[in-house]
Amino acid sequence: MKIPPVKGTRDFYPQEMAIHNWIVDGWKRASLRNGFEEYDGPIFEYLQMYQIKSGDEIVEQLFSFKDRGDRDLAIRPEITPTLARMVNQRINTLPKPIKWFSVPRLCRAERPQKGRLREFFQWNIDIIGEDSVLADAEVIFTTVDYLREVGLTPNDIKVKISSRKFLSAVLKKIGISEEKLNSLYGLLDKKTKLPAEAFSEALIQQVGERISEQVISFMGSQSVTSVENIVKPDAGGELDIAIKELEDCASRLGQMGISDYCVFDPGIVRGLAYYTGIVFEVHDIQGDLRAICGGGRFDNLLHDFGGPKITATGMGMGDCVLEILLSEKGLLNQKISARSLDYFVLPVADNLLDDTIKLVAQLRTLGFKTIFSYKSGSLSKQLKTASERNAKYCIIIGDEFKAGDIVLKDMSTGNQKTVPLNEFLANPGKF
C-alpha cells in the first residue's frame, strides 16, 4: 500500500535537513548573541486561542480538530498567542523586559504555492515590557544581524518601516473615521499584491474618490517629513508623536550601523489585527517574492489574552521565502558543510571484523564520528567508500594488527603511518 505525502508539506531527506538545520542554527545564534532566550509551546492549543486576535486569513486557515473529550483544538498557525498565554501565566515573576525567541513549526491550511506551504518553520523574536522605540530598533537590528550574516546585502534586501500609529493619525487627519480604520488596513496591506487599478477602485469604494487620492499620494511618500505636504501635524498631537517615534527609530538604527538596510515606507501595514506601533517588513529588492519577514509593536495583545496592559514588539520570519531567496542568490549550497566523519575503520579480511567493531565502539565512546563498512570488500573499494563519506582518516585493520598496530591514513594527504593501537587510543588527536 503506497501512500503519498500530503501536498504542501516537506520531506527533509539528509541533504534538505542539513540546509534546514543551517538556517535554524543561524536563527538561534543571532537570537542568543542579541540577548534573546529560547522558549517553545505546544503544537496545538484550544481553537479559541486563534479566534481572539489573529487576522481573518489565519482563522480561515486553521487545521482544527476535536480531542476525545470533544474539546475544540487547533494546530498552531502562529506562536504569538501561545507567547501571550505563557507570559501572562507568569507575568509577576518574569523579570522585564522579557526577550524571548522561538523557532516553532506552524501549520496553515493554505493553497500551496511558491514560498507558501501548509507546514513551515518560523523564527520569532519578541521583547515584552519595554515601551521605548529602542526595543523596536533592537528587533529590527537582530533581524538584519541574521540576514547580513547569511550574506544578504543592502543590494539584496530592504527593511521597509512604517507605523500603525502614524498611519492611523494620517488617515484620521485625511478624514477617515476611527471605526473604518481596521477594514481599511486590510485593503492597504494588499496594495502591492493588487493591480494598481483594482486597488484604486476598491479604495474609492471604501472612502470615496477625493480621500482615495490623498491616501494613494500618502502611501507614495518617500520620507516621514514629506507627509507634511498632505497633512500637518499639531505639536504634541498623535501624528506629531508618531513622526517623532519613526525618527527616533531611524536614529537608533543609524547608531546600530544598519541604516543602509532600512527605508521608510508608508505602504507597510501588516495584515495581522494586533499591531499598534512601529511595523516593518523585509523585502527582496527585486520584489519578486513575498515578504521575507515582518513584525512590529503590539501593545494590547497580552491584555487581550487576559493579562495586564503590557507592551510588546516582535518579528516573525518563515523558512520558505528565505530559503528561496538564499538559493536564488547562491548563498545556500556553498555554506552547507558536507557531512563530516572522523574515522572510517576498515578490516582487510573478514576475520578482523570483531576487532574492527571493538575499535569503532571505543572511538565512538571517545566522541569521534566513526563508521565501518558492513560488507567487507577489497581495500580499494572500502577506501573509495570512506572517501565518498568524506572521512578525515581511515584506520586499516590488517596484518599489523596481530602485533597491536593499526595503519592510519590521512585522507586529505594520502599519507599513512603505522601506529600502536594503545598509543593511538590514549590520544587519538595526537596522530
Next chain:
Amino acid sequence: MKIPPVKGTRDFYPQEMAIHNWIVDGWKRASLRNGFEEYDGPIFEYLQMYQIKSGDEIVEQLFSFKDRGDRDLAIRPEITPTLARMVNQRINTLPKPIKWFSVPRLCRAERPQKGRLREFFQWNIDIIGEDSVLADAEVIFTTVDYLREVGLTPNDIKVKISSRKFLSAVLKKIGISEEKLNSLYGLLDKKTKLPAEAFSEALIQQVGERISEQVISFMGSQSVTSVENIVKPDAGGELDIAIKELEDCASRLGQMGISDYCVFDPGIVRGLAYYTGIVFEVHDIQGDLRAICGGGRFDNLLHDFGGPKITATGMGMGDCVLEILLSEKGLLNQKISARSLDYFVLPVADNLLDDTIKLVAQLRTLGFKTIFSYKSGSLSKQLKTASERNAKYCIIIGDEFKAGDIVLKDMSTGNQKTVPLNEFLANPGKF
C-alpha cells in the same frame, strides 16, 4: 479572555527549554558519532498511514482531522511510517545501508499520566538494508552510548533483549498456532503491567491451563539456553536460528563493551505489530517507570508501505520518561549550563546611551552575546543585573569614554582595566 493550555501538553519556558535542548543535543551528538544522518518529515500525514501497521493502541490515540479538501489527515503519533514512505520514495538511489535518525515531535490522544503526555519528542534511529545482527547490536550500542554519556550506569538501567523470532518459535513448539500469535503478543507485552494473577487468568483464557504454565515458565527464563529445559531446538530449525541470533547479538555487544548494560529477557515483546526479529527495551533497575525506550527489527514494514522487501532495525526513545529518570538520579540540573553572556555594556549616565547602543551592536555583529540595560540605573544596580545574567565581562561606558576609552571588568575576578575602545574592538578576545 484567559485560555488555559491543553492538558497533557507542555510549555517550555527558558529554563525547561534549556533542559529540553540539552536532551535533544545529546541525542543528536550520539547519533552523529555513530554514523546516523538526520531526517524529518511532516507533522501530519494521511490518516491511512497510521492504520496500516501501527499497533491498536496508536490507532485509538490518533489526533485526526480533515483538510479543506475533505481529506482525512492525522498528526503523527510515531515517525516510522513516514520513514518507510520516505525511504520507499527513493529506494533505488539511496546508498545502503541507510542509517538515519530523527527527533520528531509526536502527538497521541492519551490520558496524561506520569511519563506519558499527549505531546512529546522521540529520538529515533534506524538502520535499513542490513540483515546482520550486527545492525541490531549497533542500534543497541548507540542507545547505550547516549544513556552512558548522560551519566546512567549499569546500576541505574538495563537493556532487556529478546527476539520475536525466538518467541514465536518457542510458542509454536509449546503448541500455540501461528494465527494466535499476534493476539498473544499483545497480552504477553502487558505481563509486567498487570498483577500476576490477572495476567495468569487472561493467559489461561487464551491458551488453556497446561500451555499457560509453560508460557509463564518460559517467560521467566534467565538465559537463552535455559529455554532448552522447556523446548528443544532442532538443528537448523527456526528456534535454533533464533537462539544463534541472540547469542551472536550478545557477543557483538560484548565486543562493543556494553555487556554490563545488557540482559536477556524473554518477557520483552514490544506492543507494536511490526516487529519480526530482535527486540529490546531499556528499563530503570528499580522498575518504577515505564520503558525508557524500545526497539527492534522490522523486516516487512517497507514492503507493507508499498516498497520492496528490505530489512530494518531501529529504536525510539521519548523525552518524558527519560527526563523523569534523569531528574530522579540527580543527573539533570547540574548538567544544564547557566545562561551565558559575553558582555554586559552599561552606561554611567543617560547621555551615554547612544554610544552604548552603538558598541552593543558592534559586539553582536562580531558574534559576541551582548546585552545592555534599557533602564539606566546606578552603576552598582547595573553590575548586579550583569552578575545575575551571568555576564563574563562588563563594559562600563563612563567619563573615560570622551577620551575613547572603556572600562572592562572581569566578573569572575572583579578586576577591571581601562582599555582604548579601538584596540578593544580590533580584538576583543585579547583583553
